[in-house]
Amino acid sequence: MVKIRLKRMGRKKLPIYKIVVADARAKRDGKTIDILGTYNPKSKELQLDVEKVKEWLAKGAQPTDRVASLIKKVVQ
Template identity: 85%
Template sequence: MVKIRLKKMGRKKLPVYKIVVMEAMSKRDGKAVDILGTYNPKSKELQVDVEKVKEWLSKGAQPTERVASLLKKVVQ
């Protein structure tokens, strides 16, 4: 199963996350199948490639709870 989830980047106490498509059983910081966007929780900045997200959702990728709440702000 494929999931859309957050991959932690950045440095200690200043995280930045990539929104990625990964196998469900892979590690949090493992190899991503596709990169869909970025999220900076400190500045609340969210950048997402909406077309890629819609494509992966149509293929059956399941977003995590946190990613689903972020995507609701962008994808209608």
């Protein structure tokens, strides 16, 4: 199963997340299939490639709860 989820980047106490497509069995910060965007929780900045997201959802990728809420914010 393929998931759309967050991959933690940045430094200690100041995370930045990449929104990635990864195998569900892979580690949180492990190997990814595709990078869809970035999310900075401190400044609430969100960059997302909507076309890639729609493509992966059509292929059957399942977003996590947090990523699904971020996608809703961009699509509205």
